[in-house]
Amino acid sequence: MLKYRHVRNLGFGGLEHPVMNLLGNPEVCTNGAILDLWHPVVPTSEIEVGIVRQVVLLGQAVSYSLTAPGTYFAWRTDPAIPAGTVFMPSVVTENLPVLHRYGYLWTSLGDPSESLFEIPEYDEPDRRNIHAATIGVYCSAPRAVENFLDLGHFPYVHTGVLGIEPHTEVVEYDVHVDPENNELWATNCRFFQPMAAATSTTGKTVGYEFRVPHPYCCLLYKTSPLDSSRVDAIGLFVRSVAPDYIEANMFLSLLDESSSDSFIRQFQQLIFAQDKPILENQNPKLLPLDPRAETPVRSDKLAIAYRRWLSDLGVTYGVLPKT
Amino acid sequence: MACFQRLEPMSKSLTNLWHPIASAEDLPYRHIFQGQLLGRELAVWRADDDFVNIWENRCLHRGVRLSIGRNEGLELKCQYHGWRYANRSAGCTYIPAHPADAPARTICNRTFPVCERYGLIWSGEDPTGDPPEISLLEKGRTLPLRSIAVNASLNLVLEHLANYRFSLNGDPGNLAVTTADYLDQCSLSVTATCDSKQSTVLFFVQPVDSNRSVIRGVLCSSPTDSERLLTLRHHSTELSHLREKVELDALKAPLIQPMTPTIEQVPITSYEIMMPSSGRKASLRVQVLRKWVTAEGIVGLELESIGKPLPTPQPGAHIDVHLPNGLVRQYSLTNAPGQGSLYRLGVKLESDSRGGSSCLHETVKEGDVLAISEPRNNFSLRRDAVKTLLVAGGIGVTPLLSMAHTLRNNKLDYELHYFAQTDGHLAFPEVLQEFGDAVVLHLGLSPEATSKELTALLLGYKSAMHVYVCGPGPMLEAARRIASEEGWPDTAVHFEYFRNTIEIDSSSSFEVSLARSALTLEIPSGKTILEILRANGITLMSSCEQGACGTCEVPVVEGDPEHQDVYLNDSEKAAGQRIMTCVSRAKSPRLVLDI
Numbered sequence A: 001m002l003k004y005r006h007v008r009n010l011g012f013g014g015l016e017h018p019v020m021n022l023l024g025n026p027e028v029c030t031n032g033a034i035l036d037l038w039h040p041v042v043p044t045s046e047i048e049v050g051i052v053r054q055v056v057l058l059g060q061a062v063s064y065s066l067t068a069p070g071t072y073f074a075w076r077t078d079p080a081i082p083a084g085t086v087f088m089p090s091v092v093t094e095n096l097p098v099l100h101r102y103g104y105l106w107t108s109l110g111d112p113s114e115s116l117f118e119i120p121e122y123d124e125p126d127r128r129n130i131h132a133a134t135i136g137v138y139c140s141a142p143r144a145v146e147n148f149l150d151l152g153h154f155p156y157v158h159t160g161v162l163g164i165e166p167h168t169e170v171v172e173y174d175v176h177v178d179p180e181n182n183e184l185w186a187t188n189c190r191f192f193q194p195m196a197a198a199t200s201t202t203g204k205t206v207g208y209e210f211r212v213p214h215p216y217c218c219l220l221y222k223t224s225p226l227d228s229s230r231v232d233a234i235g236l237f238v239r240s241v242a243p244d245y246i247e248a249n250m251f252l253s254l255l256d257e258s259s260s261d262s263f264i265r266q267f268q269q270l271i272f273a274q275d276k277p278i279l280e281n282q283n284p285k286l287l288p289l290d291p292r293a294e295t296p297v298r299s300d301k302l303a304i305a306y307r308r309w310l311s312d313l314g315v316t317y318g319v320l321p322k323t
Numbered sequence B: 001m002a003c004f005q006r007l008e009p010m011s012k013s014l015t016n017l018w019h020p021i022a023s024a025e026d027l028p029y030r031h032i033f034q035g036q037l038l039g040r041e042l043a044v045w046r047a048d049d050d051f052v053n054i055w056e057n058r059c060l061h062r063g064v065r066l067s068i069g070r071n072e073g074l075e076l077k078c079q080y081h082g083w084r085y086a087n088r089s090a091g092c093t094y095i096p097a098h099p100a101d102a103p104a105r106t107i108c109n110r111t112f113p114v115c116e117r118y119g120l121i122w123s124g125e126d127p128t129g130d131p132p133e134i135s136l137l138e139k140g141r142t143l144p145l146r147s148i149a150v151n152a153s154l155n156l157v158l159e160h161l162a163n164y165r166f167s168l169n170g171d172p173g174n175l176a177v178t179t180a181d182y183l184d185q186c187s188l189s190v191t192a193t194c195d196s197k198q199s200t201v202l203f204f205v206q207p208v209d210s211n212r213s214v215i216r217g218v219l220c221s222s223p224t225d226s227e228r229l230l231t232l233r234h235h236s237t238e239l240s241h242l243r244e245k246v247e248l249d250a251l252k253a254p255l256i257q258p259m260t261p262t263i264e265q266v267p268i269t270s271y272e273i274m275m276p277s278s279g280r281k282a283s284l285r286v287q288v289l290r291k292w293v294t295a296e297g298i299v300g301l302e303l304e305s306i307g308k309p310l311p312t313p314q315p316g317a318h319i320d321v322h323l324p325n326g327l328v329r330q331y332s333l334t335n336a337p338g339q340g341s342l343y344r345l346g347v348k349l350e351s352d353s354r355g356g357s358s359c360l361h362e363t364v365k366e367g368d369v370l371a372i373s374e375p376r377n378n379f380s381l382r383r384d385a386v387k388t389l390l391v392a393g394g395i396g397v398t399p400l401l402s403m404a405h406t407l408r409n410n411k412l413d414y415e416l417h418y419f420a421q422t423d424g425h426l427a428f429p430e431v432l433q434e435f436g437d438a439v440v441l442h443l444g445l446s447p448e449a450t451s452k453e454l455t456a457l458l459l460g461y462k463s464a465m466h467v468y469v470c471g472p473g474p475m476l477e478a479a480r481r482i483a484s485e486e487g488w489p490d491t492a493v494h495f496e497y498f499r500n501t502i503e504i505d506s507s508s509s510f511e512v513s514l515a516r517s518a519l520t521l522e523i524p525s526g527k528t529i530l531e532i533l534r535a536n537g538i539t540l541m542s543s544c545e546q547g548a549c550g551t552c553e554v555p556v557v558e559g560d561p562e563h564q565d566v567y568l569n570d571s572e573k574a575a576g577q578r579i580m581t582c583v584s585r586a587k588s589p590r591l592v593l594d595i
Helices: A002-010 A019-023 A141-148 A261-279 A298-313 B135-139 B154-161 B225-252 B357-363 B394-409 B429-438 B447-457 B473-485 B529-535 B570-575
Strands: A039-043 A053-057 A060-066 A072-076 A098-101 A104-107 A128-137 A174-178 A183-193 A204-214 A217-223 A231-242 A245-254 B019-023 B032-037 B040-046 B052-056 B075-077 B084-086 B092-094 B115-117 B120-123 B148-150 B177-184 B187-194 B197-209 B212-219 B284-295 B298-305 B318-322 B328-332 B342-348 B369-372 B387-393 B414-420 B439-443 B465-471 B493-497 B510-514 B519-523 B553-558 B578-580 B590-593
Touching (some): A039 A060, A039 A128, A053 A231, A060 A104, A072 A098, A128 A261, A141 A217, A141 A231, A141 A245, A141 A261, A183 A298, A204 A298, B019 B040, B019 B212, B032 B197, B052 B120, B135 B197, B148 B225, B154 B212, B154 B225, B284 B342, B298 B357, B328 B342, B328 B394, B342 B357, B342 B394, B387 B394, B394 B414, B394 B429, B394 B465, B414 B429, B414 B447, B447 B473, B465 B473, B473 B493, B510 B529
Parallel strands (some): B387 B414, B414 B439
Antiparallel strands (some): A039 A104, A053 A060, A128 A245, A174 A183, A183 A204, A204 A217, A217 A231, A231 A245, B019 B120, B075 B084, B084 B092, B115 B120, B197 B212, B284 B298, B284 B369, B318 B328, B318 B369, B553 B578, B553 B590
């Protein structure tokens, strides 16, 4: 008992989240702008046929399963259908909408649009689409997305891999909102990288584009080390468990014929493992949308635009809204 | 029973008290200690000059804990984007994403007061009065006990400490009779008496948060070596027992909400949005702490703040000194960020002095008060070069000294080439010695020989090399010409003139439109753009007012400028996108400025 209180009192992540929320007082999302979106549940490659499994999404327990013919199901967790038991579709009284896209099962707790954002690269025949990892992080979804959109930290957080001192300058780039899909884009980004991808052997300046089609999902496109006229796509699809705890899925769509899946996964996991302690040491954990809460500089143009875009969308879960 | 003076009235708010927040032992060099007081996290670090910095544990940029960053001796470097903050002032000195730009002076971490006393580091949210002085600790020898973190509120810990029992000889089976006396609402003394012998421990309880405290005990005597370990172990054991009891009690008590200290808003939204705020303002008052002859015809001056601490100087920065005779002169700071809380200048007596250098040489004495401007940096140092050459001519060494300090502290590759008449003319020789082999002296050279040396040292330009030149006009011209011949791009050649020797032609008259203010003004012959702007209520910063320092620069949207300054390089002048409002004019009938 003493031990448990000890951890709780320290106020660190520890046992407090998300377990505490499940047992006691879940911080359930009531933000319509977020509830109405599709959210990643789990990578479909990890779903077992005929068994009930459970996750937490936006403070609510969600169960899911897959039938032998290949149909996915998701529903709000029902104590009558416990996780780990054999799944029978007929016992679910109310199904949640599901999508199987980009290697993930997606669901929504609100009223979602018909389809998910497009990733045209996913369907190109010579690409390898890989789920690299699902990683739990004690941070808010927008903090994780903002970190994914940031070039300036490469020399300090991904030292010797994605950046190295003294090549620290972030040169001017362009930011726009694509009016058709209301997606945020940063283009013409360039950065010097000692080892930009698992296949890299020497350092070079790499071109980047960043894309935010969803408050909790983002993609980056970077010059392929094998073919400079094409890009590799890397996605971060976040399931927000609580406002300050996430499970982040890393998605890859690469032009790489030689590396093994496990080699590619290990490289991405190394990168993410370097980001994790930074994300878990940000205060406040929720992303402040008030521009005067933190100190942006020119290189943060995309982050500034992201915060404003979240504000305009009416996002209040995982952020500190402007007062 | 000894009577202790009460340190503070019992009613004083916890935020107005001094509290211990760390042991002195928690702060070895090059380490950052994470502390917490009244719910607020603190990054506590000892600089190489022994100053203890207590800052909000949060980088102003993205809120990352500074305690996971690096203590580089005189600067703290954030782990996320490498932002650097100076020892003492906590001002931001470098933003690596924009190595060519000087960070705005307003980017400054929140600092808290500090006092190192009785083996403890003291601070507070907003303490009033002086840190506690305890006569018992002042005179005798003392032994700080191991600090004990407890998951319980301040008051609960104090209640238990009032009943703390210990033995005089370290024997746990022989606990003495004790009496306790509160010193204030966070501390008490406990005295044990046995066989007419006494031992007193002072306990300072640090309120970490609503439900967490740290017991920091100091024994008011210093046992001999053989007893020391026994005594420490005894208190450690007894206090650990006490902790267990307090925590069991705390479990029964209702859990109090954690404290929520407010995080201050940043003063500006973005550092490049900063608009110039004034003309030549001397907002700082300093006292001449030390004045000495550092070389033939050169005096060194150390200026110390009167009142609020001096703003962070960045390498290459200069200040305006408002002299007692009414003149305003610019001098570069020779010390690097984080090096002390004073500004160090080197001033050469000019043979043709118009009253500036002669006033500082002859009139100004130690103890005199001077008005100075805040430091400005128009000669800012990149820290992303693979190699940096610093080329000094005579007194031009001053801004390069602060750069050399910074490059050395950052372990970056650099050379300082110092051209001077004789070694008697070398300013700050004791500082030069610190740089060791990085300093190359070139003494007594003719202009031709100087050019030859410059050619030799500017040979072999490679991408991401940078050169900074400061010295007399002819040497600067030669260095710039040679650098250009040797393939150095304009963007890699940085220079600062002492003064503009170009004869300014102010005979033209033209029109200036201000794009952002929707205002059009006539500039008649004999008046500068700066003067007319000021006369029309537009505030613009300026410093040298002769086209040398770059302070009054403004962007040009349209028109053909006649530059007349020595601040911009040739390609910048050709681009025509910026002018110095103190000397630049227009070749075209109209200039449109982006202000």
